[in-house]
Amino acid sequence: MADVILVLNAGSSSIKFRAYDAGRQELPLVLRGVLDGLYTSPAFHAWDGKGAEIGNARWEGGEGFGHAEAVEFLARFLRDEEGGHTLVAVGHRVVHGGMRYAGPARVTPAVVAELTALRPLAPLHQPHNLKPIQILLERRPDLPQVACFDTAFHFTQAQHARAFALPAAITDRGVCRYGFHGLSYEYIASVLPRLDRRAAQGATVVAHLGNGSSLCAMTAGRSVASTMGFTAVDGLPMGTRSGSLDPGVILYLMDELGMDTRAVEDLIYRKSGLLGVSGISSDMRELLASDDPRARFAIQLYTYRIGRELGSLAAALEGLDALVFTAGIGENAAPIRQQVCERAAWLGVEIDGGRNAHGGPRISSEASGISVWVVPTDEELMIAKHTRAIAFGGDAPVRTQGDRP
Numbered sequence: 001m002a003d004v005i006l007v008l009n010a011g012s013s014s015i016k017f018r019a020y021d022a023g024r025q026e027l028p029l030v031l032r033g034v035l036d037g038l039y040t041s042p043a044f045h046a047w048d049g050k051g052a053e054i055g056n057a058r059w060e061g062g063e064g065f066g067h068a069e070a071v072e073f074l075a076r077f078l079r080d081e082e083g084g085h086t087l088v089a090v091g092h093r094v095v096h097g098g099m100r101y102a103g104p105a106r107v108t109p110a111v112v113a114e115l116t117a118l119r120p121l122a123p124l125h126q127p128h129n130l131k132p133i134q135i136l137l138e139r140r141p142d143l144p145q146v147a148c149f150d151t152a153f154h155f156t157q158a159q160h161a162r163a164f165a166l167p168a169a170i171t172d173r174g175v176c177r178y179g180f181h182g183l184s185y186e187y188i189a190s191v192l193p194r195l196d197r198r199a200a201q202g203a204t205v206v207a208h209l210g211n212g213s214s215l216c217a218m219t220a221g222r223s224v225a226s227t228m229g230f231t232a233v234d235g236l237p238m239g240t241r242s243g244s245l246d247p248g249v250i251l252y253l254m255d256e257l258g259m260d261t262r263a264v265e266d267l268i269y270r271k272s273g274l275l276g277v278s279g280i281s282s283d284m285r286e287l288l289a290s291d292d293p294r295a296r297f298a299i300q301l302y303t304y305r306i307g308r309e310l311g312s313l314a315a316a317l318e319g320l321d322a323l324v325f326t327a328g329i330g331e332n333a334a335p336i337r338q339q340v341c342e343r344a345a346w347l348g349v350e351i352d353g354g355r356n357a358h359g360g361p362r363i364s365s366e367a368s369g370i371s372v373w374v375v376p377t378d379e380e381l382m383i384a385k386h387t388r389a390i391a392f393g394g395d396a397p398v399r400t401q402g403d404r405p
C-alpha cells in the first residue's frame, strides 16, 4: 500500500503505465504494465516492481473498451491492488509542447485546449496522448496532472539550429525543428555526472536507438542539436519510419505515383525504415539473426546513417568528448554499437570488444579519445520526477498520509 504517482504513455490503441511510490525520495517503482488492443481486443497485463506478474485480463467485444474504460479500470486496479494504493498525481507523456512549453506543465482546461491545438504538429500521437488527460480532468478534476513533453528538452537549441531555411512567415507559424525523445535525453543528462564528468560537462552525443531513433548533441547536458525535426519522422531511419528524405521525393510520390497525403504518410511512417528496406522486419533482433542479404543491407544503411549524422552533430558541437547509446537497440544490440563505433574511428572513437559484449556501462578502450557508454534510459522515471516537482514542489517525497515514514 502506497501513495503513488501514476505515469501514463497513451498511444492510439494502448496505454503503458507505471506507478511509483511517492512517499520515498528515490521514487521506487511499485508496478508497471500495459493495456493494449483498445477498441478491438483489449488486454491488461501488470507486474510489480520486481517483475512478478500481478494481474492480467482480457475482454471480449472490445469496441466499447477504449481509453476511458482503460483509465477507469486502471484507477480501480490501483485502488484494489495490495490493500489499495492512493493515487496522488498522474504524469503524462505528451509528444508535443509546441513553441510554448519549455518544461512540464500542470494540466488545466486551458493547457489541454492549447495542447489540443497542436494536433496538426503530431497527428499520430498528440490526440491519443491527450485522451487520458481529458478523461481524468473530467472525472477527477482535483487530481493533480502534469504533462511532460518530448520536445521541451530541445528548447535550449539556438534559433539557427531550430529554423528551416524557409520564409519567415512559415517559420512563424511554428514550422521549425522541435526534436523529440527529450525525456530520454533529459534522463541521460541527469545520470551522466555520476558516470563521466567530462561527458556531463563537455560535448556529448546521445544515440537513442529504439523503434524510434534519434541522436541529440549536448553541451554540458543541454540540447544543442537533434536529428529529429518538425516531426518524429525526420533524421535517422527507424523501425518503420524513413528518416530524412529529400523533400523532392515526396513531390515525386505525389505527382508521378499519384499518392495522396495519407498514402505518403503511411509509407514514410509505417512502411519504410528497417522494415521497408529489408522487406523482413522492423525488429532489430530479427534482422541481426537473419542471414538474408536484405537484412544485412538494412543494418548497413542504418549504421551508415547514424555515422553520418554523428559527424554532423560533432560539427554542430565543434568537437566530441563522449558518445552514449541508449533505448532498445542502443542498450542491447552490441553488433550495432560495434558498427557505429567503427564508423566513428575517424573521430577518435575506439571500442573495447569485450566491454561492448558485456553491455558496458563503459565500452570504449582506455586509449579511446572519446568515451563511449551504454546507459539504460528511463523516460517514465523522468516523468514521475517532473510530476512530483510540479504537483508538490521540489524533490521532497510526497506526504499525504500523515506521518508515514
Ligand code: ADP
Residues within 6 Å of the ligand: 209, 210, 211, 212, 239, 282, 283, 284, 285, 286, 288, 327, 328, 329, 332, 333, 334
Ligand atoms: P520504442 O521506441 O518502441 O520504445 P525500444 O526502445 O523498446 O522501442 O526498442 C525496440 C528495438 O530494440 C527493436 O528494434 C528491438 O529489436 C530492439 N532490441 C531490443 N532488445 C534487443 C536485443 N537484445 N538485441 C537487439 N535488438 C534489440
